[in-house]
Amino acid sequence: MTINLELPEKLTTRGEALHAFAENAFRPISRKYDRQEHDKPVELDQFAELVAANRNSASGEKSDKPKKDGTVNGANMVGVLTAIEMAWGDVGLMLALPGRGLGNAAIDAVANEEQLKEYGSVYAAMAITEPGFGSDSAAVSTTATKDGDDYIINGEKIFVTDGSRCSHIVVWATLDKSQGRAAIKSFVVPRDAEGVTVVRLEHKLGIKASDTAAIRFEDVRVPATALLGSPEIDTKKSFSGVMQTFDNTRPAVAGMAVGVARAALEELRKALEEAGVEIDYDTPINNQTGAAAEFLRLEADYEASYLLALRAAWMADNKQPNSTEASMSKAKAGRTVTDVTTRAVELLGSLGYSEDLLVEKWARDSKILDIFEGTQQIQNLIIARRILGKPSSELK
Incomplete structure (x- = not known):
């Protein structure tokens, strides 16, 4: 059986446009912001609308027409191809591009329809890692305590990409430490909410154009609707x-x-x-x-x-x-x-x-x-x- 590994023309065309963008917008300033860590790449502001338009086009189309076997190439394929071309230009500048952060992927993956309407267009960072753990996501110790129709979040997160520039932060927190992994949920928290403090920006080996922040959450109150997905603790499904x-x-x-x-x-x-x-x-x-x-x-x-x-x-x-x-x-x-x-x-x-x-x-x-x-x-x-x-x- 022959396997066709060529991309559809529509994706190829989009890839060529993104490649040109990366070549002309990222490469000329790549070294500049590698040397000027923590400076905001102001040159990217004028390109943010272009990228947003490309992204909205991709999300609006949702997917190519189904092939004869019923399969499609959709938003995830577009996302990977976009990442390839933009990172070819400069991965740090790609992560610093205004408008969309790693937290948006969490919103896309878990949010219900009402949450997508409310949070679908925000600029969201992702806050998982804590001072006490790295890749073991199950070790989350940041807490989210139910208080009436709200949750109160307390804890500290580190290595938050876009942490000082985003509008919102998707925070992983536990509803009940005794329930282990199953109690870990994600919450959408406005960065300017009372009790949210950007403690510091990290100095890093690479991707210096991208800000990486340590953020403290002290009695941060968010509505119950900020919890992405189900609020139920299901030990069978874990997290x-x-x-x-x-x-x-x-x-x-x-x-x-x-x-x-x-x-x-x-x-x-x-x-x-x-x-x-x-x-x-x-x-x-x-x-x-x-x-x-x-x-x-x-x-x-x-x-x-x-x-x-x-x-x-x-x-x-x-x-x-x-x-x-x-x-x-x-x-x-x-x-x-x-x-x-x-x-x-x-x-x-x-x-x-x-x-x-x-x-x-x-x-x-x-x-x-x-x-x-x-x-x-x-x-x-x-x-x-x-x-x-x-x-x-x-x-x-």
């Missing part, structure tokens, strides 16, 4: 509701990694060709130079990462359970982008290590793509549990 968010965001993060990896491979190919290194796809790699063989290895990993990201997004668009595939795409792409960018720096020698090119920046930026939304180790653990059919209590 699958809030975890649905990751099924949407992990393929998008994989897309970011694919975009950065492609940028590095393009720069590496150009330098190798200028140095007289021939990359021959018709000759076995053991008969080629070491540099050419290494490039082909890296490119193969890049292609695999790209296809895994598309697969996970396609499954989400077609309402197929994709938790395993989402983690596979995130794990593979995160591992690949760090390998590609690090090897590109090494193969380019002094040129790769200097600021003459953006390759050393991409190497620094790439590390976060292997960490946030769940580290490499967490993804491998999730994949193993799914494949072996083991619960978290048996496979840790």
Whole structure:
């Protein structure tokens, strides 16, 4: 059976437009905001409406026409392809683009129709990580206490992307610590709500154009309607509701990694060709130079990462359970982008290590793509549990 891996013309056209945007809006200021951490990229304000229009077009269409087999390419596929092109330009600037943050994926994944009307167009950050834990999302200690028709939220979150620039924050909190994972819910909290304090902005290895904040929540009162999904504590379902968010965001993060990896491979190919290194796809790699063989290895990993990201997004668009595939795409792409960018720096020698090119920046930026939304180790653990059919209590 022949498998067609080409994208529909509509998605290809959109990708070309986004690529041009990234090339003309991101690349010229990429180094500037890498050096000026915490400065707001004001140049992006004028482009925000263009991106919003593209996003509204994508969401308005919902999906391509169903194919003969009934399948579609919808918002998740568009999201991954957007992430690839924008991250190719600059992943930090992509995350700093006004109007939409990682919290919006949680709203899209879990919110009911009324909540989508209220929160669908806000600029939402995601607040999960706390000082006491990293990738173990089940260890949330921030509390949400019912008080009449409201909830009162107390706790502290760290590494909140867009934390100082967003309009709202999707906060993960527990309704009852004694109930474990099942009591963890997500709440939409206005950043300017009383009791919300941006404690500090982090200094980071990479993605410096993106603000990353530590935020404290002290007796923050939100209406009960701010709780995304069901308020019921269902121990049988654990916290699958809030975890649905990751099924949407992990393929998008994989897309970011694919975009950065492609940028590095393009720069590496150009330098190798200028140095007289021939990359021959018709000759076995053991008969080629070491540099050419290494490039082909890296490119193969890049292609695999790209296809895994598309697969996970396609499954989400077609309402197929994709938790395993989402983690596979995130794990593979995160591992690949760090390998590609690090090897590109090494193969380019002094040129790769200097600021003459953006390759050393991409190497620094790439590390976060292997960490946030769940580290490499967490993804491998999730994949193993799914494949072996083991619960978290048996496979840790």
